[in-house]
Amino acid sequence: xxxxIKDVAKxxxxxxxxxxxxxxxxxxxxxxxxxxxxxxxxxLGYHPNVNARSLANRSTQAxxxxxxxxxxxxxxxxxxxxxxxxxxxxxxxxxYSLYISTGxxxxxxxxxxxxxxxxxxxxxxxxxxSRVDDNVINxxxxxxxPFVLVGKPCEHIDRITHVDNDNVNASIDITNELINQGHExxxxxxxxxxxxxxxxRMRGYEMALEKAGLPVREDYQxxxxxxxxxxxxxVHQLFQLEEPPTGLVIVDDLMSIGVVTMLEENGISVxxxxxxxxxxxxxxxxxxxxxxxxxxxxxxxxxxxxxxCLIEKVNNQDEPAKRIIVPYELVRRQSxxxxxxxxxxxx
Amino acid sequence: xxxxIKDVAKxxxxxxxxxxxxxxxxxxxxxxxxxxxxxxxxxLGYHPNVNARSLANRSTQAxxxxxxxxxxxxxxxxxxxxxxxxxxxxxxxxxYSLYISTGxxxxxxxxxxxxxxxxxxxxxxxxxxSRVDDNVINxxxxxxxPFVLVGKPCEHIDRITHVDNDNVNASIDITNELINQGHExxxxxxxxxxxxxxxxRMRGYEMALEKAGLPVREDYQxxxxxxxxxxxxxVHQLFQLEEPPTGLVIVDDLMSIGVVTMLEENGISVxxxxxxxxxxxxxxxxxxxxxxxxxxxxxxxxxxxxxxCLIEKVNNQDEPAKRIIVPYELVRRQSxxxxxxxxxxxx
DNA sequence: GTGAAAGCGCTAACAC
DNA sequence: GTGTTAGCGCTTTCAC
Numbered sequence: 001x002x003x004x005i006k007d008v009a010k011x012x013x014x015x016x017x018x019x020x021x022x023x024x025x026x027x028x029x030x031x032x033x034x035x036x037x038x039x040x041x042x043x044l045g046y047h048p049n050v051n052a053r054s055l056a057n058r059s060t061q062a063x064x065x066x067x068x069x070x071x072x073x074x075x076x077x078x079x080x081x082x083x084x085x086x087x088x089x090x091x092x093x094x095x096y097s098l099y100i101s102t103g104x105x106x107x108x109x110x111x112x113x114x115x116x117x118x119x120x121x122x123x124x125x126x127x128x129x130s131r132v133d134d135n136v137i138n139x140x141x142x143x144x145x146p147f148v149l150v151g152k153p154c155e156h157i158d159r160i161t162h163v164d165n166d167n168v169n170a171s172i173d174i175t176n177e178l179i180n181q182g183h184e185x186x187x188x189x190x191x192x193x194x195x196x197x198x199x200x201r202m203r204g205y206e207m208a209l210e211k212a213g214l215p216v217r218e219d220y221q222x223x224x225x226x227x228x229x230x231x232x233x234x235v236h237q238l239f240q241l242e243e244p245p246t247g248l249v250i251v252d253d254l255m256s257i258g259v260v261t262m263l264e265e266n267g268i269s270v271x272x273x274x275x276x277x278x279x280x281x282x283x284x285x286x287x288x289x290x291x292x293x294x295x296x297x298x299x300x301x302x303x304x305x306x307x308x309c310l311i312e313k314v315n316n317q318d319e320p321a322k323r324i325i326v327p328y329e330l331v332r333r334q335s336x337x338x339x340x341x342x343x344x345x346x347x
Numbered sequence: 348x349x350x351x352i353k354d355v356a357k358x359x360x361x362x363x364x365x366x367x368x369x370x371x372x373x374x375x376x377x378x379x380x381x382x383x384x385x386x387x388x389x390x391l392g393y394h395p396n397v398n399a400r401s402l403a404n405r406s407t408q409a410x411x412x413x414x415x416x417x418x419x420x421x422x423x424x425x426x427x428x429x430x431x432x433x434x435x436x437x438x439x440x441x442x443y444s445l446y447i448s449t450g451x452x453x454x455x456x457x458x459x460x461x462x463x464x465x466x467x468x469x470x471x472x473x474x475x476x477s478r479v480d481d482n483v484i485n486x487x488x489x490x491x492x493p494f495v496l497v498g499k500p501c502e503h504i505d506r507i508t509h510v511d512n513d514n515v516n517a518s519i520d521i522t523n524e525l526i527n528q529g530h531e532x533x534x535x536x537x538x539x540x541x542x543x544x545x546x547x548r549m550r551g552y553e554m555a556l557e558k559a560g561l562p563v564r565e566d567y568q569x570x571x572x573x574x575x576x577x578x579x580x581x582v583h584q585l586f587q588l589e590e591p592p593t594g595l596v597i598v599d600d601l602m603s604i605g606v607v608t609m610l611e612e613n614g615i616s617v618x619x620x621x622x623x624x625x626x627x628x629x630x631x632x633x634x635x636x637x638x639x640x641x642x643x644x645x646x647x648x649x650x651x652x653x654x655x656c657l658i659e660k661v662n663n664q665d666e667p668a669k670r671i672i673v674p675y676e677l678v679r680r681q682s683x684x685x686x687x688x689x690x691x692x693x694x
Numbered sequence: 695g696t697g698a699a700a701g702c703g704c705t706a707a708c709a710c
Numbered sequence: 711g712t713g714t715t716a717g718c719g720c721t722t723t724c725a726c
Contacts, residue, residue: 004703015713020705028711047465051401052703055718070432080428085417088449097462100447102435118394121444258634284631287605351719362697367721375695399719402702
């Protein structure tokens with residue numbers, strides 16, 4: 001069942017090892033035999049068995065992709081297909097396959113990673129999230145298993161190759177966008193505070209405010225997982241304050257859309273009453289109304305770079321830990337405007 | 348490098364074959380040795396090498412997932428993470444791993460599938476799309492390789508196990524929703540006409556109109572990939588007609604959002620001037636404004652069923668071809684309303 | 695109930 | 711340049 005290397009060898013009148021060498025395009029095989037062998041492979045319809053190869057080789061030509069637990073379906077989802085595209089492009093080019101592991105809980109995710117590593121299923125792993133105190137990272141470090149992180153590690157930062165944006169500066173810039181438009185009361189809406197990306201973006205926000213001499217107010221920060229029921233309330237409260245914000249920095253475009261809706265339910269209009277800026281530049285950010293002023297973090301590129309780094313690392317165990325910063329870009333759209341225009345629609 | 352079955356055997360004072368039998372939980376191994384072996388495995392930190400097992404076994408405990416080419420990033424994306432969740436849940440439960448293959452072009456996708464099959468990487472494949480004249484399906488059929496289709500095959504329908512919604516009836520129902528609200532001029536906006544799902548939904552739309560004695564007008568159908576530049580124009584034209592539609596059936600929620608934006612750019616408001624209904628009930632459909640009246644097709648469930656069917660088929664090559672229809676549900680939200688309310692906002 | 699040995703399909707010394 | 715051979719780690723007859 002299935003053509004093996006032996007069949008090809010026989011047909012081409014060479015030894016199996018020669019066929020193997022032809023497959024690997026070994027330099028010191030004569031062009032003539034190469035041709036003959038290749039012809040035989042074609043004719044017989046030969047395809048190598050990757051398992052056998054992996055066994056002999058201790059290399060799988062496969063990369064593992066690990067997402068964070070998909071329990072909170074909302075937030076990171078649109079991110080995933082795009083980063084996958086980026087990874088897939090280089091994987092395909094370099095003839096790597098992709099394994100994927102996810103799970104509803106952290107525990108499931110961890111188990112998945114163990115399976116990949118212990119089972120010799122993959123040569124390396126791309127982690128698509130970074131959270132404090134993550135046992136997956138500790139496990140991989142301990143096993144000295146090649147991996148790359150998309151995002152910023154919160155520990156061992158110089159031991160972990162990672163691909164990230166400069167989220168702090170991105171956040172400073174996007175917050176300044178509001179400040180430059182004259183906003184002085186700017187609130188921050190974030191997600192899971194365990195995620196490093198949330199932390200960085202919040203820090204940038206605070207730094208920008210401080211630099212501009214604006215107060216950093218605690219009642220201007222929301223961190224509930226507010227795409228669920230709690231969030232609606234939290235946003236409502238924010239605008240019940242004596243001095244409600246006129247600008248909002250939101251950690252993700254998808255959240256922004258939810259917030260816009262909540263606001264409009266309360267008769268608050270974007271950008272006429274409040275300006276919104278956010279992050280990620282998802283596809284949807286352009287086609288929603290208002291279109292979103294956001295930071296394009298180049299998701300595809302993040303995936304692309306991560307895959308490249310990982311493959312380098314796989315091919316050379318001694319490759320030093322790297323840090324790749326993918327540039328970001330501000331995208332100005334309709335959701336933010338100069339504070340002096342506030343109330344435009346009601347006037 | 349790595350604990351093998353032999354190490355365990357030595358430690359437990361048995362033969363390697365016995366260890367193997369313990370792993371497989373073979374019945375005629377004494378409980379005593381089982382315990383002893385298991386203890387040794389624990390102590391040594393043994394983990395089976397899946398490649399070796401696959402080689403000996405001709406089974407990989409892995410499923411392949413094939414998406415359609417990701418070139419058109421817009422349409423099917425939000426679908427993917429959700430269906431993956433569904434697949435992943437059962438894969439995890441039954442100890443299967445997931446292998447994923449995508450590509451920018453059809454050709455790349457096809458190559459990926461070949462790699463999975465020929466390389467013995469997976470035991471079976473889940474196809475996440477159905478399009479006419481697809482060489483991937485033909486390839487799998489020809490090789491008699493286990494696979495399951497999410498969607499409806501356009502050929503060999505009784506030979507292919509597939510998991511689908513009843514898209515024709517779903518479309519009839521959602522179109523009737525508009526008809527029952529008094530709409531008589533109802534247009535259809537679809538995507539790629541090669542996709543079976545587009546065809547089914549269009550047919551349902553037409554059948555509903557006919558049943559209601561409403562004309563099926565050709566100038567009421569748009570099929571450009573209109574999330575790109577062409578679409579804006581097409582929608583514009585639609586509302587330049589002498590009798591512009593008052594209702595729109597749109598093949599996907601994400602498209603709906605784009606259309607709402609285009610309409611509002613032209614001063615046409617949803618649902619006050621035109622009602623919109625669509626399909627899929629993506630997460631975003633609920634938080635956008637207006638929230639979308641749509642058909643919940645239970646994406647998670649589609650994935651779940653597909654994975655189950657595939658594993659059955661893998662375990663029993665003679666499993667007959669099945670057809671699983673996942674029920675759908677109408678979700679009424681703000682984007683559609685009775686035609687008599689039209690113009691409400693301008694009055 | 696358990697062991698010995700062959701073999702899954704391939705690669706990688708080591709020969710010549 | 712190419713053939714021979716010994717594994718990679720596991721499963722699976724076939725003995726006993």
